Amino acid sequence: MLTDRQRLILNAIVDDYIRSAEPVGSRSISKRGDVGYSPATIRNEMADLEELGFLEQPHTSAGRIPSHKGYRYYVDHLTSSFSLNPEELHMMKSFFAEKLNVMEQMIQHAAGILSQMTNYTSILLGPEVFHTSLRHFQLLPLNEGQAVAIIVTSTGQVENKIVSIPQGVSVSELEQVVNLLNEKLVNVPLYKLKTRLYTELGAEMQRHIAHYEELMKVLDIALENEPDHRDVYLSGTTNMLNQPEFKDVDKVRDIFELLEQTPALMKLMAPAPGEHGVQVRIGTENTHEAISNCSLITATYSIDGKAVGSIGILGPTRMEYARVIGILNVLSHDLTKLLSHWYK
Amino acid sequence: MLTDRQRLILNAIVDDYIRSAEPVGSRSISKRGDVGYSPATIRNEMADLEELGFLEQPHTSAGRIPSHKGYRYYVDHLTSSFSLNPEELHMMKSFFAEKLNVMEQMIQHAAGILSQMTNYTSILLGPEVFHTSLRHFQLLPLNEGQAVAIIVTSTGQVENKIVSIPQGVSVSELEQVVNLLNEKLVNVPLYKLKTRLYTELGAEMQRHIAHYEELMKVLDIALENEPDHRDVYLSGTTNMLNQPEFKDVDKVRDIFELLEQTPALMKLMAPAPGEHGVQVRIGTENTHEAISNCSLITATYSIDGKAVGSIGILGPTRMEYARVIGILNVLSHDLTKLLSHWYK
DNA sequence: GGTTAGCACTCGATGGCGATGAGTGCTAAC
DNA sequence: GTTAGCACTCATCGCCATCGAGTGCTAACC
Numbered sequence: 001m002l003t004d005r006q007r008l009i010l011n012a013i014v015d016d017y018i019r020s021a022e023p024v025g026s027r028s029i030s031k032r033g034d035v036g037y038s039p040a041t042i043r044n045e046m047a048d049l050e051e052l053g054f055l056e057q058p059h060t061s062a063g064r065i066p067s068h069k070g071y072r073y074y075v076d077h078l079t080s081s082f083s084l085n086p087e088e089l090h091m092m093k094s095f096f097a098e099k100l101n102v103m104e105q106m107i108q109h110a111a112g113i114l115s116q117m118t119n120y121t122s123i124l125l126g127p128e129v130f131h132t133s134l135r136h137f138q139l140l141p142l143n144e145g146q147a148v149a150i151i152v153t154s155t156g157q158v159e160n161k162i163v164s165i166p167q168g169v170s171v172s173e174l175e176q177v178v179n180l181l182n183e184k185l186v187n188v189p190l191y192k193l194k195t196r197l198y199t200e201l202g203a204e205m206q207r208h209i210a211h212y213e214e215l216m217k218v219l220d221i222a223l224e225n226e227p228d229h230r231d232v233y234l235s236g237t238t239n240m241l242n243q244p245e246f247k248d249v250d251k252v253r254d255i256f257e258l259l260e261q262t263p264a265l266m267k268l269m270a271p272a273p274g275e276h277g278v279q280v281r282i283g284t285e286n287t288h289e290a291i292s293n294c295s296l297i298t299a300t301y302s303i304d305g306k307a308v309g310s311i312g313i314l315g316p317t318r319m320e321y322a323r324v325i326g327i328l329n330v331l332s333h334d335l336t337k338l339l340s341h342w343y344k
Numbered sequence: 345m346l347t348d349r350q351r352l353i354l355n356a357i358v359d360d361y362i363r364s365a366e367p368v369g370s371r372s373i374s375k376r377g378d379v380g381y382s383p384a385t386i387r388n389e390m391a392d393l394e395e396l397g398f399l400e401q402p403h404t405s406a407g408r409i410p411s412h413k414g415y416r417y418y419v420d421h422l423t424s425s426f427s428l429n430p431e432e433l434h435m436m437k438s439f440f441a442e443k444l445n446v447m448e449q450m451i452q453h454a455a456g457i458l459s460q461m462t463n464y465t466s467i468l469l470g471p472e473v474f475h476t477s478l479r480h481f482q483l484l485p486l487n488e489g490q491a492v493a494i495i496v497t498s499t500g501q502v503e504n505k506i507v508s509i510p511q512g513v514s515v516s517e518l519e520q521v522v523n524l525l526n527e528k529l530v531n532v533p534l535y536k537l538k539t540r541l542y543t544e545l546g547a548e549m550q551r552h553i554a555h556y557e558e559l560m561k562v563l564d565i566a567l568e569n570e571p572d573h574r575d576v577y578l579s580g581t582t583n584m585l586n587q588p589e590f591k592d593v594d595k596v597r598d599i600f601e602l603l604e605q606t607p608a609l610m611k612l613m614a615p616a617p618g619e620h621g622v623q624v625r626i627g628t629e630n631t632h633e634a635i636s637n638c639s640l641i642t643a644t645y646s647i648d649g650k651a652v653g654s655i656g657i658l659g660p661t662r663m664e665y666a667r668v669i670g671i672l673n674v675l676s677h678d679l680t681k682l683l684s685h686w687y688k
Numbered sequence: 689g690g691t692t693a694g695c696a697c698t699c700g701a702t703g704g705c706g707a708t709g710a711g712t713g714c715t716a717a718c
Numbered sequence: 719g720t721t722a723g724c725a726c727t728c729a730t731c732g733c734c735a736t737c738g739a740g741t742g743c744t745a746a747c748c
Contacts, residue, residue, distance in 0.1 A: 023739095023740090025739070025740050025741085026740075026741080027739085037691080038691070038692050038693080039692090039740090040691075040693070040694095040742095041690085041692070043740085043741065043742075044742090046741090047741090047742080057741090058700090059698090060697095060698055060699065060740090060741070060742095061697080061698045061699050061700080061738095061739070061740050061741055062699080062739080062740070062741090063739080063740065063741090135484070135486065136484050138482065138494075140479070142479070142496075148496055150482075150494060150496075150502060152484055152486075152492055152494075158492060158494060158502065158504040160502040235604075237600065237604065238600040238601045241593050241596065241597045241600065242597070248593070249590070249591050249592070252585065252593070253582060253585045253586070256581065256582045256585065257582045260579075260580075260581065260582060367710095369710070369711055369712085370712080371711080381720080381721090382720070382721050382722080383711090383721090384713095384721050384722070384723095385719090385720060385721070387711085387713075388713090388720090390712090391712090401712090403727085403728065403729070404711090404712070404713095404726095404727055404728065405710070405711050405726080405729080406710080406712090406728080406729075407710080407711065407712090689748105690747105690748090691746105691747080691748080692747075692748095693745090693746075694744090694745085695742105695743090695744090695745105696741105696742095696743090696744105697740105697741080697743100698739105698740090698741075698742100699739100699740095700738100700739095701736100701738090701739105702736080702737080703734105703736085703737100704734090704735090704736100705732105705733085705735105706731105706732095706733090707730105707732090707733105708729105708730085708731080708732100709728100709729100709730090709731105710727105710729095710730105711726105711727085711728095712726080712727075713724105713725095713726085713727100714723100714726100715722105715723090715724090715725105716721100716722090716723085716724105717720105717721085717722080717723095718720080718721075718722090
């Protein structure tokens with residue numbers, strides 16, 4: 001579709017614009033060294049590239065900036081696979097060496113590292129509860145009438161919620177129920193828990209337990225796994241404010257509002273079905289209007305070959321694509337390895 | 345210190361400025377109706393008030409704006425105790441009616457309500473781990489070599505972390521240790537846990553348990569209660585962007601950066617020792633430079649008469665003090681009631 | 689024929705300038 | 719003690735000329 005020279009020039013323009021955030025003129029491209037043509041020649045090519053929709057002109061007599069289509073082409077034809085420099089590698093390595101003991105902390109920490117390395121905003125989606133199974137169930141009386149239900153998942157996540165205990169239910173009864181549950185339901189995937197509760201335990205409980213119906217209700221609540229409740233971790237949101245394109249408060253407001261809305265973020269971060277690896281969504285390719293001037297680069301991490309969460313970087317469309325893609329690649333890979341090892 | 349008329353005028357100026365965010369002139373005060381003096385008289389008083397340090401002039405021939413000292417005086421002499429309007433009362437009531445079962449969710453929700461009602465940024469500090477005691481301790485094997493340590497506190501909070509189990513320690517040994525711990529350490533305040541572990545359990549464990557030393561190390565890690573780890577909940581950070589004083593990105597950047605730093609926020613939100621009730625810190629009265637143009641209003645909530653956490657509102661110094669103070673009063677009171685009831 | 693030098697042209701950015709008007713401080717009258 | 723009147727200050731706004739980066743086009747060059 002494009003000649004080699006056009007590709008070369010387009011690449012140079014995108015690179016320059018990513019660095020400077022200023023419209024790029026023909027002269028500056030000519031002076032770069034890697035494009036050995038005079039400004040006039042480059043101007044001609046630029047005019048062609050604009051006509052083809054890869055470049056835009058903010059106004060006559062300004063330089064050119066890449067259009068969304070231009071960025072898309074740039075990303076799709078990225079050649080130089082980015083490799084981390086020694087310091088960055090060290091950062092990553094020391095992160096995985098730290099062996100954070102709680103998954104939450106680990107993910108939050110990963111988000112911090114990501115935003116720090118890229119100077120963009122990082123968004124991490126915690127492991128999905130659907131693909132994990134029950135490792136242990138516990139019901140601890142808090143005071144009369146209330147108890148903490150604790151669910152430990154196969155990924156080491158601990159979810160807890162407080163439930164009301166109906167009057168008349170004794171502690172020994174509770175213990176009996178908990179034991180039964182652990183016996184029968186361990187290793188059952190979380191999303192199947194409630195069905196199994198009724199199909200497998202119903203009969204047995206009815207035989208042994210006095211307050212069968214009331215307790216079923218309690219368990220029903222305790223095992224409720226809200227499919228919407230996945231943890232979203234953010235870091236480096238302020239980096240957004242350092243981008244010259246967002247020096248106007250009106251432009252950031254919508255973005256920040258979006259970042260406060262967990263469900264919307266989850267939707268944005270959800271990988272396209274079937275996609276593995278790094279995905280780049282440029283400008284209006286994103287489904288949310290607030291970030292139509294942003295690019296979102298995401299990658300997934302997996303446990304047992306199954307994608308359970310995603311990591312992402314949000315920045316202006318003028319983004320260091322190669323770098324960010326490289327970093328996400330490494331991190332998603334390492335995260336997968338770490339989790340798999342952990343999960344065994 | 346001030347005459348009645350000066351007080352009246354100062355009040356009017358602060359009120360006006362809170363509403364308009366524009367320097368207030370003598371004429372507009374005169375026309376308000378509640379100050380029955382001519383612009384000239386008011387000008388004279390304004391000059392005096394400026395000399396006394398209660399007002400400032402952005403430049404000659406602009407109106408006056410309150411200084412930090414002016415706000416302080418205004419707050420200290422607030423007369424009209426603000427009362428919530430029916431809708432707001434309804435909002436509050438429905439919040440407490442919702443009976444969220446996990447403390448985390450409840451606090452996050454409270455933060456949302458607060459920011460929504462005030463149009464400022466709300467900051468909530470979760471219940472402090474220091475004043476709570478151990479209700480239950482649990483050690484659940486995850487796989488060989490690792491286990492989840494779960495600590496349930498008297499306030500219903502569940503903390504968990506993953507620890508490594510030394511080789512050669514059997515499951516029955518672990519159970520023995522856990523039983524011993526629950527027997528001896530339940531109801532011990534968290535911050536005393538580690539001391540007690542050594543003083544009370546050391547001897548007994550040494551007698552009964554084979555891998556005494558290794559296990560002590562494990563418990564030491566498991567019971568580590570990081571005093572820094574308190575949960576901070578934010579809501580409505582974007583409201584900051586709607587304030588005209590922060591239309592310049594440079595002014596918000598520092599604030600947003602501060603809001604990302606949990607430890608710094610905790611320090612800011614910590615109540616002055618011995619203080620109960622609502623506290624107002626205006627401008628530079630705050631210890632952090634980033635919010636020297638902001639006011640932070642905080643209140644504490646308690647369990648059993650002991651302050652365990654705080655709720656706060658961050659906004660520009662030009663803040664609706666009366667309103668915010670009123671709302672915080674109500675919320676902190678209700679929160680205390682709810683928690684006390686919950687905790688029994 | 690592709691490439692380049694030269695040149696007129698465009699248009700946003702910058703800075704100086706006067707008009708405008710809100711608001712003050714001061715003085716003198718009430 | 720209060721107020722009307724008036725000269726003065728100074729930020730803001732719109733206007734205009736200037737400046738310069740960058741373009742498009744044409745003609746010369748290899």
